[in-house]
Amino acid sequence: MSAATAAPPRxxxxxxxxxxxxxxxxxxxxxxxxxTFATMNPVTEEKIADVAYAGEADVDRAVKAxxxxxxxxxxxxxxxxxxxxxxxxxADLIEQNQEELAALETLDNGKPIRDSRAADIPLVxxxxxxxxxxxxxxxxxxxxxxxxxxCYTRREPTGVAGxxxxxxxxxxxxxxxxxxxxxxxxxxxxxxxxxxPLSCLRLGELAMEAGIPxxxxxxxxxxGDTGAAIVKHRGVDKIAFTGSTETAQFIMRDAAPSLKRLTxxxxxxxxxxxxxxxxxxxxxxxxxxxxxxxxxxCCCAGSRVFVEEKIHAKFVEQIxxxxxxxxxxxxxxxxxxxxxxxxxxxxDKIMRYIESGKNAGAECLTGGQRVGDRGFFVAPTVFxxxxxxxxxxxxxxxxxxxxxxxxxxxxxxVQRANTTCYGLAAAVWTRDVAKAHHIAxxxxxxxxxxxxxxxxxxxxxxxxxxxxxxGRELGEAALANYTELKTVTMxxx
Ligand code: NAI
Ligand code: MG
Numbered sequence: 001m002s003a004a005t006a007a008p009p010r011x012x013x014x015x016x017x018x019x020x021x022x023x024x025x026x027x028x029x030x031x032x033x034x035x036t037f038a039t040m041n042p043v044t045e046e047k048i049a050d051v052a053y054a055g056e057a058d059v060d061r062a063v064k065a066x067x068x069x070x071x072x073x074x075x076x077x078x079x080x081x082x083x084x085x086x087x088x089x090x091a092d093l094i095e096q097n098q099e100e101l102a103a104l105e106t107l108d109n110g111k112p113i114r115d116s117r118a119a120d121i122p123l124v125x126x127x128x129x130x131x132x133x134x135x136x137x138x139x140x141x142x143x144x145x146x147x148x149x150x151c152y153t154r155r156e157p158t159g160v161a162g163x164x165x166x167x168x169x170x171x172x173x174x175x176x177x178x179x180x181x182x183x184x185x186x187x188x189x190x191x192x193x194x195x196x197p198l199s200c201l202r203l204g205e206l207a208m209e210a211g212i213p214x215x216x217x218x219x220x221x222x223x224g225d226t227g228a229a230i231v232k233h234r235g236v237d238k239i240a241f242t243g244s245t246e247t248a249q250f251i252m253r254d255a256a257p258s259l260k261r262l263t264x265x266x267x268x269x270x271x272x273x274x275x276x277x278x279x280x281x282x283x284x285x286x287x288x289x290x291x292x293x294x295x296x297x298c299c300c301a302g303s304r305v306f307v308e309e310k311i312h313a314k315f316v317e318q319i320x321x322x323x324x325x326x327x328x329x330x331x332x333x334x335x336x337x338x339x340x341x342x343x344x345x346x347x348d349k350i351m352r353y354i355e356s357g358k359n360a361g362a363e364c365l366t367g368g369q370r371v372g373d374r375g376f377f378v379a380p381t382v383f384x385x386x387x388x389x390x391x392x393x394x395x396x397x398x399x400x401x402x403x404x405x406x407x408x409x410x411x412x413x414v415q416r417a418n419t420t421c422y423g424l425a426a427a428v429w430t431r432d433v434a435k436a437h438h439i440a441x442x443x444x445x446x447x448x449x450x451x452x453x454x455x456x457x458x459x460x461x462x463x464x465x466x467x468x469x470x471g472r473e474l475g476e477a478a479l480a481n482y483t484e485l486k487t488v489t490m491x492x493x
Contacts, residue, residue, distance in 0.1 A: 001146030008099055008171040012113040012332045015103040019201040020051045022058055022221065023138045025065030026214025032057040037223070039197055042110035043331065043375040051197050054220035056229045059189070063235040065159040066187040068267055072240035076157045076185030079185040082414045087182055090203075090210040091128040094121065097206065101199060103332070105171055110376070111294060112331045123456065124175040124203075127474070130458035131179030137477060138184060143487075150490040155483040157185035158261060159237030162230040164251075165200075166243045167193035167342050168297040168398075173242055174200045176473050178207075178217065179458070184482035186238075187370040189230055195342050197221035199274075231255050238480060241265070242299070245467050263471030263481045265299065265463055267396040268424030271406075271417035272302030272453070273439060276310040278429035282451065285316040287402075290427060290453035292326060292380055296350075296400040296488040299468075300425035302453060304386075304393060306407045306417065316384055316404060320366050323380040323402070328371055341399060347376035357383045357392040362403070388419055396422070410435065414442045423465030427453050446472070466493030 020036075021028040029188045036050040036152030054062070069075055075083070094101060102116035111120070139398075140153035163172035170192060181188055192200035204219045212243030220226055224247070231239055231254040238261040241251055245266045255262055269490075272290050276285045307315045331339035341347045347370075356370050376399050386393050386403040393403055407413040415424060417439075427449040428439040440448040446463045449455060456462065456474075463472035472482050 003313060007116060008334070010153075010334045012099070012103045012106065012334070014332065015100050015107060017049045017198065019205050020049050021201075022052045022054050022062070023201070023204045023217065023219040024058065024062045025068075025218065026208065029333070031055055032061075036110075037194060037221075039108060039195065042342055045067070045374060046135045048107060049198070051201075051221045053374070054191070054226045058220055059226065059229040059233055062189045062220055063160060063230070065215040066189050066218055067235050069213060069469050070157070070160055070187040073215055074213050075187055075216050075364045080136035080138070080185075083182065084132040086210055086212050087128055087132035087179075088137065090207050090212065091208055093123050093206040094125050094128070094203070098122075101171060101202060104199045104202055106339070109342055110171060110331055111130050112336045112339050113340055114334050114336070115294065118304075120169060120172050124171050125460070127172070127175040127179045127458040131183040134180070134183040134476070134479060136173055138483065138484075145489070148492045150492055152488055154486045154488065155184075155479075158482050158484055159186060160235060160483060161186045162236040162239045163188055163190045164230065164239065164241045164243065165190070165192055165321065167195035168294060168299075171198040171199040171203060172201055172335065172468045172479045174435065177240055178479040180473075181240075181401040181482045182216070184479055186482045187215060188408060189236065190217065190219050191227050191230060192219065192221055194221070194223045228254055228391045231260070234258055236260060238262070238482070239428060253393050258359075261481070263467040263473075264483045265473055266424075266467065267471045268301070268422045268464065269301050269394065269396055270300055270301050270422070270425040270427070270445065271306055271443065272323060272427045273306045273413055273417060273429065273430070274308065274311070274315060275430040275435065276308040277431050279451070280311060280314060283429035284312045284315060284322060286427070286429065286451070286453045288322045290368065292323070292338065292400050293454060295378070297342065297346070297398050298454070300447065300451070300454065301398070302425075302427055303397060303401070303403060304417070305402055305404045307412050309406050309408055316365065319402070319404075321384055323366050323382050326380045328377050328379070338380065338400065341378055342376070344376065346398060347378065350378055350397055353392055353395065353397045353399070354381060354401060357386070357390065357401070357403070360388045360390040360392070362390060362392060367400070388416055394420065410438065414439065417443050421467045424468035425449070438459055455465055
């Protein structure tokens with residue numbers, strides 16, 4: 001299959017909203033309570049559509065449908081090659097509807113169309129194809145144990161997976177969750193974020209069209225209470241969650257009575273370390289991308305930029321001019337590089353942190369204010385002379401706010417980079433190979449980028465040390481989240 005050949009238009013067309021209901025057991029339905037909620041456009045602050053709001057009764061029905069599809073349905077018992085084939089068919093349908101899905105993502109989330117076209121949706125397709133390839137390659141081992149026995153292991157699907165995702169990459173987080181779960185033979189009860197349910201619902205329609213059996217994927221839009229009902233339900237075997245560290249703590253407590261398997265991909269305060277011997281142009285461009293991409297709404301954003309004193313003045317001058325050159329505006333225009341923040345809560349949180357930085361004495365070199373009076377636009381903001389103890393150096397801001405922290409030497413910067421409760425990602429910019437690997441080995445983070453930032457691939461595992469998470473997504477590693485290991489021993493005498 002090849003992607004559409006015609007160049008997409010500069011102004012993307014606003015997509016039609018096709019689906020706003022719950023998906024349960026292969027049927028699209030209203031919530032049992034009849035309740036709906038509005039999903040909002042972050043550019044206009046107006047309602048896009050009313051979406052069905054799943055409550056406890058809907059969660060119960062969806063879990064039962066998922067259990068049935070798991071236990072007696074054709075999913076994990078079907079030929080693994082056929083499972084892979086259906087996943088590939090879904091990927092093909094997504095590819096055929098790429099422009100519509102990109103526009104839907106931009107409408108609901110506010111992210112620039114150039115990013116949804118070039119990053120979000122292509123990565124969704126890659127992820128599903130990558131895991132489609134795993135479906136028939138999940139195998140166990142034969143183990144030489146003492147005595148006259150034949151011992152081997154099997155990898156069996158965990159069962160019904162509850163999957164709860166955030167709003168920053170709505171379609172991509174759906175794919176990261178569906179890919180390994182489907183390949184392993186699990187069935188799914190998915191809750192998209194309340195801010196951005198639309199692309200997940202459209203993916204659900206495409207999954208039905210692809211022929212993925214009824215009940216294998218169930219989708220329940222709703223808020224935190226919907227998520228909590230999934231977490232507490234006894235019919236759910238495992239929870240995979242991406243979002244805030246605080247919500248993960250709630251989930252751990254709610255999952256305790258039934259000892260569900262848990263995997264978490266949470267917040268970060270990632271250090272981005274720029275040494276004087278780097279390629280400065282590349283480091284500045286990479287630092288801009290590493291922080292401002294997706295309006296700063298990335299769990300792995302390089303939000304603590306450590307810059308060696310010797311190049312501090314030059315770095316600051318260049319990053320400020322790049323921050324000021326960012327094009328804020330209509331995300332449907334392909335020239336726009338920065339859209340609005342996703343909603344008022346996130347906008348208010350960011351503005352509070354900007355005030356906190358100013359009050360703590362950090363130098364605000366550019367930005368620091370709202371842009372316009374409609375839509376949640378925040379000017380690209382750069383704080384200099386940030387110190388480790390400031391709130392803006394410790395908390396996840398999740399917005400277009402860069403903190404620059406000057407440093408003098410290697411040992412100092414390693415120690416300071418690790419002075420955080422988080423450990424999701426880190427980057428280092430240097431031409432010195434030994435220094436690069438010293439940093440890669442010393443920084444406590446799940447991902448380290450050397451002379452690059454935000455390089456993601458479906459094959460490469462991603463996840464956090466410390467309070468940034470548990471378990472890994474993507475790659476072969478994510479299959480462990482959706483399989484149980486079974487040991488079988490047979491007496492040969
Ligand atoms: P959140 O963690 O509250 O929301 C994420 C998802 O969890 C949503 O689908 C939400 O409905 C659901 N949820 C909320 N409460 C729940 C509960 N008690 N049980 C089960 N599910 C529940 O994150 P929120 O409020 O959208 O953002 C707050 C902050 O979290 C952000 O400012 C950012 O710092 C961080 N965050 C990190 C993300 C990441 O990619 N690691 C993504 C989104 C937010
Ligand atoms: Mg919330």
